[in-house]
Amino acid sequence: MTQHTHQVRIYYEDTDVSGMVYHANYLKYFERAREHFIGPEELVRLFEEEDTAFVVYKAELTYKEGARLGDELEIRSRVEAESKYRAIFHQNVHRKGHEATMVEGRVELVCVNHQQNLVPLPKSVVDSIAKLQASA
Numbered sequence: 307m308t309q310h311t312h313q314v315r316i317y318y319e320d321t322d323v324s325g326m327v328y329h330a331n332y333l334k335y336f337e338r339a340r341e342h343f344i345g346p347e348e349l350v351r352l353f354e355e356e357d358t359a360f361v362v363y364k365a366e367l368t369y370k371e372g373a374r375l376g377d378e379l380e381i382r383s384r385v386e387a388e389s390k391y392r393a394i395f396h397q398n399v400h401r402k403g404h405e406a407t408m409v410e411g412r413v414e415l416v417c418v419n420h421q422q423n424l425v426p427l428p429k430s431v432v433d434s435i436a437k438l439q440a441s442a
Contacts, residue, residue, distance in 0.1 A: 308441045312339035312381040313402065316373050326372040332409050333365065336397045339381035340413070343438075344431060352428050357419045363392065364414040371408040378402040387435050390426045392416050 314335045322328045340360075341349060352358045373379055384396045392414055399409040417425045 308384075308438050310339065310343045310383045310385070310438060312342050312383070314338070314379040314381060316375055316377045316379065318375060320373075321375050325375050327374070327377075329367075329369065332367060332369075332399060332411065335379070335381050335399065336365075336383075336395070336411050336413055339383050339397060340395055340415075343383060343385065344434065348430060352430070356428060358417050358425055358428055359419075360415045361418055362413060363416045364412075366412045368410040369408075370410070371406070373399065373401075373408060379408075385435050385438065387427060387432055388414075390432075391424060393427055393431065393435065 312335075316327055320327050320331050344360075349360075378401070380400045380402050382398050382400060386394050386396075388394050393416075395411075395413045395415065397411040397413060398407045399411075400407060417427055419425050
């Protein structure tokens with residue numbers, strides 16, 4: 307399965323007193339990568355025109371090596387539509403140009419409408435997932 311890659315640079319604000327990335331920030335990096343996979347404009351369109359928003363249903367992270375101030379990272383994402391209601395993002399953090407995984411993540415998303423009712427994944431997102439898988 308082909309992956310989507312998103313670049314992240316570590317700034318001072320990302321680190322704790324030890325100079326390492328604060329653990330919760332990896333969730334932010336994963337969120338940015340997913341936003342770039344779907345597209346910021348598409349997320350706005352889905353919310354405004356289709357009454358659909360994404361919410362995290364479940365997140366699991368395994369920390370293997372911490373990133374430091376100044377590091378350039380790649381968030382490598384693979385995604386699958388597990389059902390018509392749930393997308394699973396397998397997202398791993400790597401130093402740019404390296405293969406060793408620093409943080410492993412698995413984030414499950416579902417969609418809800420303005421009333422917080424579960425709705426199916428949007429066709430545009432299902433099509434994007436299929437396109438990414440087909441390019442493998």
